[in-house]
Amino acid sequence: MRFDIKIAPLNLDLTLGCGQTFRWRKALDGLWEGPLADQFIRLEQKGSIVHVMASPGGRNVEELIKAHLRVDDDVRGIQKALAEDPVMAAGISKLRGLRIVKLDEWECLISFILATYANIPRITKMIETLSARYGDRIVAGVNSFPNQERLRSVTLSELSKCGFGYRAKFIHEACKVLDDDALSEFQRMSYEDLRERLKQLPGVGDKVADCVSLFGFGRLDAFPIDVWIERALRRLYHKKGSYSKLREFSHERFGPYAGYAQEYLYYNERLRAPRGRCVFSEE
DNA sequence: GCCCAGGAGTGTG
DNA sequence: CACACTCATGGG
Numbered sequence: 256m257r258f259d260i261k262i263a264p265l266n267l268d269l270t271l272g273c274g275q276t277f278r279w280r281k282a283l284d285g286l287w288e289g290p291l292a293d294q295f296i297r298l299e300q301k302g303s304i305v306h307v308m309a310s311p312g313g314r315n316v317e318e319l320i321k322a323h324l325r326v327d328d329d330v331r332g333i334q335k336a337l338a339e340d341p342v343m344a345a346g347i348s349k350l351r352g353l354r355i356v357k358l359d360e361w362e363c364l365i366s367f368i369l370a371t372y373a374n375i376p377r378i379t380k381m382i383e384t385l386s387a388r389y390g391d392r393i394v395a396g397v398n399s400f401p402n403q404e405r406l407r408s409v410t411l412s413e414l415s416k417c418g419f420g421y422r423a424k425f426i427h428e429a430c431k432v433l434d435d436d437a438l439s440e441f442q443r444m445s446y447e448d449l450r451e452r453l454k455q456l457p458g459v460g461d462k463v464a465d466c467v468s469l470f471g472f473g474r475l476d477a478f479p480i481d482v483w484i485e486r487a488l489r490r491l492y493h494k495k496g497s498y499s500k501l502r503e504f505s506h507e508r509f510g511p512y513a514g515y516a517q518e519y520l521y522y523n524e525r526l527r528a529p530r531g532r533c534v535f536s537e538e
Numbered sequence: 539g540c541c542c543a544g545g546a547g548t549g550t551g
Numbered sequence: 552c553a554c555a556c557t558c559a560t561g562g563g
Contacts, residue, residue: 367544368546371545372558372559373543373560374561376561376562376563377562380561380562418559418561419560420558422560423559425546457547458545462544462546463544463546483544497553
């Protein structure tokens, strides 16, 4: 099936490029493709129109994509509010089409537990391994992300052979302590309660809790602080200190849309990286 | 080979 | 509260 969705502002390269989601690939023909829930989807952007291609019979594909790209966000309004900060205004100007994505809560949680102290190519590979071994086949060479029940059935010794390092134990433990409807209960919590609850899970500290709050549970006030954000805050705002101090600063400075501010800071800082380490494609 | 990665957990001062 | 150390590994 094929259909169009109008989304503006949007830049798929920025939004799906890397960092917040790990399963989209830019195919040789330039289209973005990847699994979303149980569908394999290809996206082609032409201005503010996204041309969607999905396998026939796919259910709710339009709703899946609209939710994933957060079409209901008033991105222009958010940018206007954040641009009251002159430093942020300069950063936003070249990243208008960068949107926060909405990930599946479970996939997001496991993905960011795997993401601890690994670089993005490796994170991508780990998630690929997990899906290939324990997910369901969608099309040739592409599997869905394994669901909670399936992953819970995997033994630690088996997970330890996946190349996850010390993260294998975290994944295994997290699966064991979460029952099937735990995450739907999390959805009803305030952001502050949610991040504290997430931090009770093995392998989930301040940073992962904020990533899962932002990308998985859609809490736009969450402000994940990794090494890149630390650098950005030090370089642009002369701020340094503990996670809680920096988090407090972000809350006062960026308020309810700190998550978008974080993404702009993150991409800007990554783009400053040496060419050899830059994971972003040209332009 | 060397460096570092969208850190967390634990122990210590 | 802040720091120091360990954890296990592969991509650039």
